[in-house]
Amino acid sequence: MASDKIEFFVDDNLVYTFSPGINNENIWPFKQPFYLILNLSVGGDFGGQQVDDSMLPQEFVIDYIKVYQ
Numbered sequence: 001m002a003s004d005k006i007e008f009f010v011d012d013n014l015v016y017t018f019s020p021g022i023n024n025e026n027i028w029p030f031k032q033p034f035y036l037i038l039n040l041s042v043g044g045d046f047g048g049q050q051v052d053d054s055m056l057p058q059e060f061v062i063d064y065i066k067v068y069q
Contacts, residue, residue: 038062 005019020027040060042051 036065036067038065 004023005017007014008016008018022028038060042056
């Protein structure tokens with residue numbers, strides 16, 4: 001596993017890769033502590049522009065999270 005990127009998966013699908021071209025201490029995150037923040041955002045470009053309010057409220061259920069090196 002390369003230490004020049006972080007890959008984010010949801011249900012085994014790659015959804016984002018963080019791989020900056022500049023590796024200075026302001027951009028490169030690998031030399032500091034990490035914390036996971038789980039957020040249920042609604043709306044925005046990632047999930048689509050429109051939010052159908054009739055589907056709310058919903059549950060935010062997480063089965064497990066894997067973090068490995």
